[in-house]
């Protein structure tokens with residue numbers, strides 16, 4: 001009789017265990033490990049250490065310097081000669097909304113979906129990959145890196 005009770009308890013425990021196991025399957029970390037604790041870093045990389053973000057000074061500023069600052073370089077309107085000038089915005093206000101590439105005015109202007117003309121106003125347009133890079137940089141928090 002004691003043995004019977006013990007095995008009943010065993011069956012109950014196994015049933016309980018497998019049920020709670022089912023529930024755990026939903027709880028995967030970003031690398032697919034159940035109950036793991038790997039997280040997505042600020043650069044959208046699973047398990048990253050925030051080191052793979054697009055770099056403003058070596059990847060983004062050179063695009064502006066090559067293709068934009070002939071017009072957006074000095075007084076008045078949007079100045080694209082430095083990070084701080086960019087973040088100051090233009091006559092329409094902020095052109096970068098941190099973490100929101102698609103919603104940022106500068107991305108809309110580069111894709112031709114903002115008001116006014118598509119940028120650059122002469123020598124249009126940037127390569128899709130260049131626009132994508134700027135968008136990714138904004139999505140990653142528009143860091144001054």
Ligand code: HEC
Pocket residue numbers: 063064067068069070071072078089090091092093095105106109110115116117118119120121122126
């Ligand atoms: C040939 C000159 C010229 C070049 C080159 C140029 N722009 Fe412009 N840009 C303008 C003019 C003029 C305006 C204002 C009229 C308008 O919004 O269409 C403007 C407006 C903008 C605005 C809106 C600013 C605001 O506050 O309303 C953004 C954003 C912008 N440009 C981004 C860029 C970027 C990024 C580049 C380089 C890839 C670039 N432009 C290259 C002439 C230029």
